[in-house]
Amino acid sequence: MALRVVSVLKRRLGGPGQKLLRSGNLLSATQHRWEKMPSSVGFPVTSRRSFSKTALIVDVDHNLGIATMKMNNPPVNSLSLELLTNFVIDLEKLENEKRCRGLIITSASPKIFSAGLDITEMYGKSSAHYAEFWKAVQELWLKLYMSNMVVIAAINGSSPAGGCLISLAGDYRIMADNPKYTIGLNETLLGIVAPFWFKDTLVNTIGNRASEHALQLGLLFSPTDALRVGIVDQVVPEDKVQDTALNVMSRWLSIPDHARQLTKTMMRKPTVDRLLKQREADIKNFVSFISRDSIQKSLHMYMKHLKERKE
Numbered sequence: 001m002a003l004r005v006v007s008v009l010k011r012r013l014g015g016p017g018q019k020l021l022r023s024g025n026l027l028s029a030t031q032h033r034w035e036k037m038p039s040s041v042g043f044p045v046t047s048r049r050s051f052s053k054t055a056l057i058v059d060v061d062h063n064l065g066i067a068t069m070k071m072n073n074p075p076v077n078s079l080s081l082e083l084l085t086n087f088v089i090d091l092e093k094l095e096n097e098k099r100c101r102g103l104i105i106t107s108a109s110p111k112i113f114s115a116g117l118d119i120t121e122m123y124g125k126s127s128a129h130y131a132e133f134w135k136a137v138q139e140l141w142l143k144l145y146m147s148n149m150v151v152i153a154a155i156n157g158s159s160p161a162g163g164c165l166i167s168l169a170g171d172y173r174i175m176a177d178n179p180k181y182t183i184g185l186n187e188t189l190l191g192i193v194a195p196f197w198f199k200d201t202l203v204n205t206i207g208n209r210a211s212e213h214a215l216q217l218g219l220l221f222s223p224t225d226a227l228r229v230g231i232v233d234q235v236v237p238e239d240k241v242q243d244t245a246l247n248v249m250s251r252w253l254s255i256p257d258h259a260r261q262l263t264k265t266m267m268r269k270p271t272v273d274r275l276l277k278q279r280e281a282d283i284k285n286f287v288s289f290i291s292r293d294s295i296q297k298s299l300h301m302y303m304k305h306l307k308e309r310k311e
């Protein structure tokens with residue numbers, strides 16, 4: 001199957017996209033190599049590099065120009081300060097790899113894409129800790145939302161709150177067709193409020209009315225409903241998520257990088273600038289909000305409820 005996908009990738013780049021690239025004299029080293037491949041054989045993986053840190057497994061295929069990043073923070077891929085920090089470091093590394101043009105984000109543990117922000121980072125800690133944590137959340141969103149790479153979320157499990165934000169920050173979302181999985185910004189269910197830039201990212205994806213409805217009720221959508229409302233772009237059988245992501249990637253990578261990147265910037269910069277203008281204020285706001293006794297109590301009760309569900 002992987003070879004078939006690679007053939008599709010080569011065919012795609014040999015088509016109109018390739019012509020566009022040639023006319024703009026924009027062929028990257030990776031694309032040159034693709035062009036030289038005879039179409040009857042699969043693409044040999046001659047250069048593959050992996051780096052793996054706590055909580056993230058990154059695999060870079062230089063020939064395809066695609067990196068796959070698997071969140072690996074059992075049991076539920078909660079976004080701890082450590083995971084957020086490593087995520088940002090690895091994203092920066094990939095961003096600096098000229099040949100890496102696409103990134104697929106997925107989970108190493110099927111069933112849970114990510115449980116969102118690590119709630120234990122948000123209660124019973126110092127103000128300095130909350131500030132550091134929030135800065136890391138901001139940093140990841142800023143880097144991901146404005147990435148020069150094509151970012152595809154291969155959502156192979158549930159994806160509440162911060163997990164949903166990570167996928168929304170990408171360019172395209174593919175979700176596994178399993179009614180047990182849900183996705184959405186469910187902050188109100190925890191007694192907290194999605195920050196304005198979470199909200200903006202959702203509004204940019206599904207529009208104002210649907211966002212208001214989803215945010216006020218803290219809706220967690222099944223894959224079918226997520227597709228209907230537009231939170232995800234495609235729902236496919238569970239075992240097809242990765243191959244579909246590669247296929248979709250080939251379509252996006254057939255567009256000349258500079259044109260696609262400038263378009264992405266044009267669409268997203270106003271949203272990003274809104275946070276950049278008030279980044280410190282947003283941190284202060286988060287620290288004062290999360291430190292309130294009532295909010296600490298809500299988070300504590302929510303964690304208790306999560307644990308009691310199992311008993």
Ligand SMILES: CCCCC/C=C\C/C=C\C=C\CC(=O)SCCNC(=O)CCNC(=O)[C@H](O)C(C)(C)COP(=O)(O)OP(=O)(O)OC[C@H]1O[C@@H](n2cnc3c(N)ncnc32)[C@H](O)[C@@H]1OP(=O)(O)O
Binds near residue numbers: 194
């Ligand atoms: C007006 C001013 C506004 C300013 C802005 C202010 C504030 C905004 C602040 C914050 C925004 C936060 C966004 C978030 O991301 S909050 C996190 C939301 N996440 C969730 O609600 C998900 C909760 N988890 C689940 O629903 C399930 O765990 C899940 C479906 C993911 C998996 O279910 P499963 O049955 O497989 O596993 P569990 O048994 O439930 O969990 C295993 C284990 O993991 C613990 N856990 C689960 N989620 C989290 C989490 N997000 N953080 C930390 N720990 C988590 C769970 O408690 C279990 O622990 P244990 O019992 O094994 O010890």
